[in-house]
Amino acid sequence: MLALSLLLLLQAAAPETRDVPPRAAVLAAPAPETRDVLLRRQVARVALAQVHKQDSAWHPGQRDCAGLIRFAFRIAYKNVVPERLATPLWRNERGQPADFADAETLLQQSFTPLGRDDAARDAVRTGDVLAFRQEHDSGTVFHLMLVVRPEDRAHAPARVVYHPGEKGAAVRTGLLQNLATEAPLEWRPVPNNAGFLGFFRFKEWMP
Numbered sequence: 001m002l003a004l005s006l007l008l009l010l011q012a013a014a015p016e017t018r019d020v021p022p023r024a025a026v027l028a029a030p031a032p033e034t035r036d037v038l039l040r041r042q043v044a045r046v047a048l049a050q051v052h053k054q055d056s057a058w059h060p061g062q063r064d065c066a067g068l069i070r071f072a073f074r075i076a077y078k079n080v081v082p083e084r085l086a087t088p089l090w091r092n093e094r095g096q097p098a099d100f101a102d103a104e105t106l107l108q109q110s111f112t113p114l115g116r117d118d119a120a121r122d123a124v125r126t127g128d129v130l131a132f133r134q135e136h137d138s139g140t141v142f143h144l145m146l147v148v149r150p151e152d153r154a155h156a157p158a159r160v161v162y163h164p165g166e167k168g169a170a171v172r173t174g175l176l177q178n179l180a181t182e183a184p185l186e187w188r189p190v191p192n193n194a195g196f197l198g199f200f201r202f203k204e205w206m207p
Contacts, residue, residue, distance in 0.1 A: 040126040042076035047161040050171040066103040103142035111200035131197040
């Protein structure tokens, strides 16, 4: 928003010439860096809003850990670059565009691993995810948590936002550092937790 405010201020102060593009044209084609920042901010806003009250637009049948990520991303793109939604954001198990993908398929087809160590944790940004895999009597369960990290890291710590998966459960949030040091081992994003798969980033956001 600061960049946008500065842009409008410069336009107001500059003398009019035929070479100056109309304001609408400037706003319609943001630079990739601007789009990236806006998308991440929107993902954070949507995800955190679900902690207080889950949006009625988020289908109750899709309210789980992967559903939170799909919903936050879809609304972010709808608000920033709606034309991108002409093609589904996700890929199915065959690598084809799809509106739905479960947690395992999201990781395998739509996200790229960043690593499992402290360096990877320090490098995560808003919109990245933490992934866990646990073995239960009923089978393998994958669980995802969304990272929300302010751009000014000096003033606020990174958080995680997640849906625990149970029907009717509330969306929860907590500090990433506390998760790494205080949670039960199976939920800690640390290398010595065999159930921690690592940190991941949406493939479209990779350099």
